[in-house]
Amino acid sequence: MSKNQNKLGNCFLGSTYAFLYLPILILIALSFNNARYSTTWHGFSWQWYSLLFQDTDLWISALHSLVLGVTAGCISTLLGTLAAIALFRFKFQGKSLLQGLIFVLIVIPDIVLGIALLMLFSKIQVPLGFFSLLLAHITFCLPFVIVTIFGRMTHIDKNIFEAAKDLGASEFIIFFKVTIPMLLPAIIAGLLLSFTLSFDDVMISYFVSGPSFEILPLKIFAMAKLGIKPELNALCTIIFLITIVTTFSAQLFLRKNKHA
Amino acid sequence: MKHNNYFKVFTLTSIWAWLSIFVLLSFCMTLIASLLTPNEQTIFSLPFTLSNYTQLFNLIYVKIFLKSLYLALLCTSICLLLGYPFAYFLTKTNEKYREFLLILLIIPFWTSSLIRTYAIIAIIKTKGVLNTLLISLGIIHHPLQLLFTNTAVIIGLVYNLLPFMILPLYANLEKHDQSLIEAAKDLGATKFTIFKRITLPLSMPGIISGAILVILPSMTLFYIPDLLGGAKSLLLGNLIEYQFLTAHNWSQGSATSMLLTLLMGLLLIVYWHSMKKTNTKEFS
Numbered sequence: 001m002s003k004n005q006n007k008l009g010n011c012f013l014g015s016t017y018a019f020l021y022l023p024i025l026i027l028i029a030l031s032f033n034n035a036r037y038s039t040t041w042h043g044f045s046w047q048w049y050s051l052l053f054q055d056t057d058l059w060i061s062a063l064h065s066l067v068l069g070v071t072a073g074c075i076s077t078l079l080g081t082l083a084a085i086a087l088f089r090f091k092f093q094g095k096s097l098l099q100g101l102i103f104v105l106i107v108i109p110d111i112v113l114g115i116a117l118l119m120l121f122s123k124i125q126v127p128l129g130f131f132s133l134l135l136a137h138i139t140f141c142l143p144f145v146i147v148t149i150f151g152r153m154t155h156i157d158k159n160i161f162e163a164a165k166d167l168g169a170s171e172f173i174i175f176f177k178v179t180i181p182m183l184l185p186a187i188i189a190g191l192l193l194s195f196t197l198s199f200d201d202v203m204i205s206y207f208v209s210g211p212s213f214e215i216l217p218l219k220i221f222a223m224a225k226l227g228i229k230p231e232l233n234a235l236c237t238i239i240f241l242i243t244i245v246t247t248f249s250a251q252l253f254l255r256k257n258k259h260a
Numbered sequence: 261m262k263h264n265n266y267f268k269v270f271t272l273t274s275i276w277a278w279l280s281i282f283v284l285l286s287f288c289m290t291l292i293a294s295l296l297t298p299n300e301q302t303i304f305s306l307p308f309t310l311s312n313y314t315q316l317f318n319l320i321y322v323k324i325f326l327k328s329l330y331l332a333l334l335c336t337s338i339c340l341l342l343g344y345p346f347a348y349f350l351t352k353t354n355e356k357y358r359e360f361l362l363i364l365l366i367i368p369f370w371t372s373s374l375i376r377t378y379a380i381i382a383i384i385k386t387k388g389v390l391n392t393l394l395i396s397l398g399i400i401h402h403p404l405q406l407l408f409t410n411t412a413v414i415i416g417l418v419y420n421l422l423p424f425m426i427l428p429l430y431a432n433l434e435k436h437d438q439s440l441i442e443a444a445k446d447l448g449a450t451k452f453t454i455f456k457r458i459t460l461p462l463s464m465p466g467i468i469s470g471a472i473l474v475i476l477p478s479m480t481l482f483y484i485p486d487l488l489g490g491a492k493s494l495l496l497g498n499l500i501e502y503q504f505l506t507a508h509n510w511s512q513g514s515a516t517s518m519l520l521t522l523l524m525g526l527l528l529i530v531y532w533h534s535m536k537k538t539n540t541k542e543f544s
Contacts, residue, residue, distance in 0.1 A: 009349035
């Protein structure tokens with residue numbers, strides 16, 4: 001490739017990354033701006049953050065979102081790990097059907113899943129609140145956990161399981177002494193990613209949440225409808241930083257000794 | 261062997277049970293609801309009817325559907341025009357930085373698109389960053405009215421969905437066999453011919469999976485037009501939200517949702533067909 005083309009390519013990459021990240025960086029900068037309405041710089045200030053910390057309602061929804069994200073993350077990781085192991089190790093009837101279903105679940109528009117779950121919950125009389133949100137979040141996190149862990153498994157040499165079996169290990173021992181330790185980075189990544197998905201979800205939660213259990217993303221949505229507010233800038237900054245940290249560490253775990 | 265069976269049965273039962281109840285059953289209920297008669301007391305009831313579907317051919321719905329499709333196709337084309345060269349150049353970068361550049365691309369994939377949409381407001385509103393900048397540079401004299409227009413919706417959609425186009429394209433382009441290109445060069449093919457006859461056909465599955473990941477959300481992410489487009493901008497997603505949560509016509513909403521599912525099915529068939537043609541396998 002010629003040098004000029006290289007330069008052109010780098011310029012293109014650079015400007016696209018700027019397009020992806022500048023709005024967020026501006027939002028972060030504005031959250032420290034010492035002015036309520038202006039978008040020009042009026043000096044540094046923590047005031048919007050301290051205002052945020054006095055809002056008890058917000059603290060409650062933040063706590064709700066955190067509890068929901070951790071619970072949904074743990075259960076979907078547990079279920080997803082088992083499913084990924086089954087898909088990798090066993091031959092069974094309906095295997096390609098299961099794979100197809102997982103694929104479709106990733107592609108399906110969130111709104112379709114959201115209303116389907118709303119329909120189910122109203123017919124089997126699950127009240128809309130923590131429980132309905134939890135079941136919904138586990139369902140939409142599952143395919144992502146499975147794909148994340150399954151992707152990691154394709155690097156594993158299947159003979160290891162045969163060797164363990166030949167040496168007399170039971171399936172139980174193989175699971176805890178071989179499979180889990182080898183998959184641990186991917187399992188942690190799956191957990192972090194499903195927490196992030198749950199913590200940020202708007203589309204599905206919008207349909208299956210109730211007034212008894214308010215969560216952060218829906219609160220942000222309601223506030224954002226009223227326009228730009230410096231407190232909201234500060235809140236979005238905090239959430240964005242939390243999810244960047246979880247996503248980034250998930251990626252590090254996924255890339256760790258990939259070829260071991 | 262016995263242990264093996266217990267473990268296998270347990271894992272398979274748990275995953276199938278979960279997916280059967282929360283995906284298959286709930287989805288069947290949407291299908292059935294779309295065939296029932298809307299009703300004030302119980303939301304919907306017997307007898308079965310096709311009227312929810314025939315009503316979708318009402319002029320208002322057809323208009324919304326076409327507008328939504330138009331915006332989605334426009335957004336997909338822009339994402340492809342930006343995303344293809346981006347993915348291509350990314351495969352040419354130094355491997356030392358590529359891992360980091362990829363993570364930078366994956367981060368927007370996982371983090372809240374609601375927050376990123378909100379960030380756009382601060383930039384394009386009348387007294388926002390963009391107008392302030394352009395006026396102080398003397399490029400324009402009156403602020404651009406961007407917020408609450410279709411242009412704002414397109415900007416918001418492209419901004420949120422561009423990584424969804426780039427990642428499958430990159431995964432595809434990275435796997436291309438360079439020896440094919442070398443061979444074509446040796447045989448005297450021009451760069452344009454190589455692109456048209458080798459790179460482009462091979463990247464079709466990447467283009468199609470990127471398009472699926474962009475087109476479906478861009479018809480349904482109702483909070484983007486809600487925040488950036490004002491009241492006039494109604495996408496298919498806004499329509500379903502309205503039918504369910506405001507009009508409480510769940511049967512009608514279910515029928516609209518089935519229409520969307522049908523569109524997804526068609527797109528998936530195109531995708532699987534293109535995979536068979538290029539004979540590549542990917543799970544992305």
